[in-house]
Every structure is written in C-alpha cells, then in structure tokens.
C-alpha cells in the first residue's frame with residue numbers, strides 16, 4: 227500500500243485483518259496535521275466505526291446537518307439522515323497510527339515509494355529500504371501522488387505547481403483550499419457554508435469550542451500573495467462567517483485541489499484509493515468518507531485476487547464500487563460550484579429545495595453516503 231493517509235491506513239488495516247501480508251509505504255510516520263475541513267459525513271463515520279476506530283468517532287463533535295448561506299436569500303438548512311462528525315486531523319491520524327500498530331501483519335516502511343509492473347505482480351522501490359515484490363498494489367498517495375502512473379494516464383507527469391510561500395499550489399489559476407482553526411464565538415450548531423463573493427467559507431464546529439474554517443478559492447486573488455492575508459481576505463467577504471470566529475488557534479495552511487480523473491482506478495491487481503482515484507471537490511465535504519470506504523474496498527479487492535478470483539472481474543467490481551462512492555458526489559460538487567459562481571442559480575436551487583424538501587433530502591443523502 228503506497229500512502230498512509232486515511233485511505234492507505236484504512237486499506238492496510240482491512241487487508242491485514244483479511245490475512246494479507248501488508249507493507250505500507252509513506253515517508254511520514256504520523257502526519258501532525260493536514261489542511262482539511264474536518265467534517266466527516268455519516269457514511270465515513272460509520273466506516274471508521276466498522277474499522278474499529280469508534281473511540282475517535284465518539285470523541286468527535288457530531289453535526290446534524292449543513293446550513294448554506296447564499297447572498298440574497300435566507301439560510302438554507304439541509305438535515306442529514308444521520309449525524310456527521312467533526313474530528314480534528316491530528317486526532318484521526320493518531321487513531322489510525324494506533325490501529326496500525328495494533329494490527330498484526332502490517333510492515334511500516336517509512337520511505338517514499340515508486341512502483342512498477344513486473345511479471346505476476348508489482349515491484350515497489352523504497353528509497354533506502356530496497357525493492358519489495360507484491361501480488362497486488364493499492365496506491366493511496368493522494369491528489370498529488372505519482373505512483374502507478376500507468377493507471378493515472380497522461381496527467382501523472384505533473385500537477386500542483388508550488389505556492390510562492392511554499393504552502394501548496396496558488397498560482398492564481400489552481401483551485402486552492404486554505405484551512406485554519408479558531409475559537410468559537412457564539413454556538414455553531416452545524417456545518418455552515420458561506421457561498422459566493424469569489425470563495426466558499428466552510429465552518430465546522432470542532433470539539434473544545436473550536437471552529438475549523440476552510441476556504442475554497444476558485445482562483446486566488448492575484449494581489450494577495452501571503453497565506454494569512456488570503457484567509458483574512460475571504461473572511462472579510464463573509465461577515466456572517468467572521469462573526470462566528472474568535473482568536474486563531476491554528477494558523478492557516480493550504481492544499482491544492484487539482485482534480486485529475488485517472489484513466490482507470492483498477493487494473494491487473496493494482497487499485498487507486500481515496501483522492502488518488504480522483505479528488506471529489508471538498509465543497510461537498512466527503513473526501514475522508516470516500517478515502518475510508520474505498521481504502522477498505524481496495525483491501526477486499528486485493529484479498530479476492532490473492533484468493534484466486536479473476537483480476538479482470540475484481541477490477542470491474544472495484545471500479546463500479548468506486549463510481550458509486552464518488553460519481554453522484556462529483557455531480558453535487560459541480561452544482562455547488564456552479565451555484566457559487568452564479569448566485570442567481572444558487573438562489574434558484576435554494577428556492578427549489580425549500581419548495582421541494584424531498585429534493586433537499588435526496589441531495590443530503592448523496593453527501594451523507596451509504
């Protein structure tokens with residue numbers, strides 16, 4: 227398994243529990259923090275519990291739904307059919323690290339890996355630990371990963387130019403996510419999404435009376451090159467969001483949001499999981515849920531191949547399952563981003579959801595996941 231983020235860790239745990247001998251490669255042993263909105267949709271929370279990470283889910287802050295705030299119309303409340311949960315990334319990473327340590331059959335290789343195909347399987351080269359050979363390969367190296375370039379297709383060569391301040395890709399053209407944590411002012415009872423005005427501001431209520439503030443920029447303003455100023459620029463445009471935020475406790479950091487659809491997510495015993503399989507824009511807040519679910523599915527697919535099932539058939543089933551997890555959410559992300567760019571469209575959709583609550587519930591089910 228290449229990449230020990232959410233998808234790779236979930237995959238390694240599930241694979242080892244199914245009797246596979248797992249090597250898990252990542253140059254980072256336990257990521258300290260990661261820019262993320264930290265709201266996990268219900269399907270992701272349930273998948274974490276099934277993996278045995280119920281304790282970290284229980285320590286999170288549940289949210290019953292999402293409130294959209296669109297210029298020129300009142301707040302639109304969308305209830306989830308069961309609660310999502312906000313978990314700070316360091317807590318999630320620590321829970322995964324503990325579960326990995328406690329699961330027999332997983333070898334951690336704290337090195338970056340490159341991958342190639344060879345007869346009967348794959349070769350994985352770890353920088354200082356030599357070559358490994360495997361019958362199956364799961365690549366969960368995230369949105370900027372390069373492993374298994376033969377699955378990814380022509381995009382693999384390069385994405386995500388670097389930010390002038392070294393915090394991600396913001397060349398003014400790339401979609402960018404910026405995240406900070408602040409003290410909570412008043413009581414934030416659900417996730418809030420403040421839309422329009424050139425960026426979306428996401429507020430997620432965290433444990434300990436903190437708020438995660440994540441800003442998604444379609445294009446960063448060219449006259450604001452410094453990350454701290456970018457966050458201030460965004461919050462100034464959304465005074466209702468600013469009113470919820472107290473002192474900053476975690477300074478801003480950024481991640482590029484390049485979306486590159488791979489040629490395929492499965493072939494001949496190799497699988498892409500999580501963001502490596504094609505980022506679903508964080509505007510729907512589903513990335514962690516998809517990473518856990520597809521990581522587990524990839525482990526099951528690998529186990530099926532080791533047990534002698536036809537790799538072509540297993541690949542088709544995995545690709546179909548990956549699509550079920552992501553296709554409708556991609557579509558929802560497209561609608562939300564269009565609404566963000568065209569407030570009249572957003573107001574029309576908000577009006578429709580108010581008149582037809584069933585439509586709103588259907589959208590919420592897409593985001594929530596199964």
Ligand SMILES: Cc1cc2nc3c(=O)[nH]c(=O)nc-3n(C[C@H](O)[C@H](O)[C@H](O)COP(=O)(O)OP(=O)(O)OC[C@H]3O[C@@H](n4cnc5c(N)ncnc54)[C@H](O)[C@@H]3O)c2cc1C
Pocket residue numbers: 228229230231232233234251252253254257261262263264265266267337338339340366367368369371372373402403404405440441481482483499500501502508511512513514515517
């Ligand atoms: C601003 C922002 C806000 C977001 N908000 C939310 C939200 O509210 N809710 C939500 O569910 N999702 C959200 N997301 C998305 C979510 O964070 C991601 O979808 C999720 O973290 C993807 O996990 P992953 O395991 O696929 O990839 P990653 O977490 O990126 O992990 C990839 C791992 O691969 C490793 N790696 C890379 N290359 C190699 C290599 N060659 N060899 C070995 N290891 C390698 C990296 O070190 C890393 O540990 C947000 C994202 C952003 C940027």
